[in-house]
Amino acid sequence: MADTAHLNSVYVVTILKIIGISYVAEFGAQIAKDAGQGSLAGKIELAGKIMILVMAIPIMTAIIETVMGLIPQVGGT
Numbered sequence: 001m002a003d004t005a006h007l008n009s010v011y012v013v014t015i016l017k018i019i020g021i022s023y024v025a026e027f028g029a030q031i032a033k034d035a036g037q038g039s040l041a042g043k044i045e046l047a048g049k050i051m052i053l054v055m056a057i058p059i060m061t062a063i064i065e066t067v068m069g070l071i072p073q074v075g076g077t
Contacts, residue, residue, distance in 0.1 A: 011059055018052050025049075 002012040025048025032041035 008062075011062065014055055014059060018055050021048055021051050021055070025051075 002009055025044055029041040029044045029048075032038070032044055
């Protein structure tokens with residue numbers, strides 16, 4: 001599907017990894033909560049969010065570059 005939509009496969013792979021990280025982090029946090037370790041669950045959730053944020057940087061950069069390319073330049077030569 002990514003090829004037919006002419007998407008860069010790096011972005012698709014990154015999004016799939018992000019989805020996987022979110023499921024694993026949520027699963028780990030729920031196990032920790034069930035074991036009565038609420039503090040550990042919070043740390044697992046935080047680690048998952050940080051990993052997702054770091055992995056999303058290239059996608060966010062590409063989006064910003066695309067938007068900046070669509071905005072006309074004002075006052076240039």
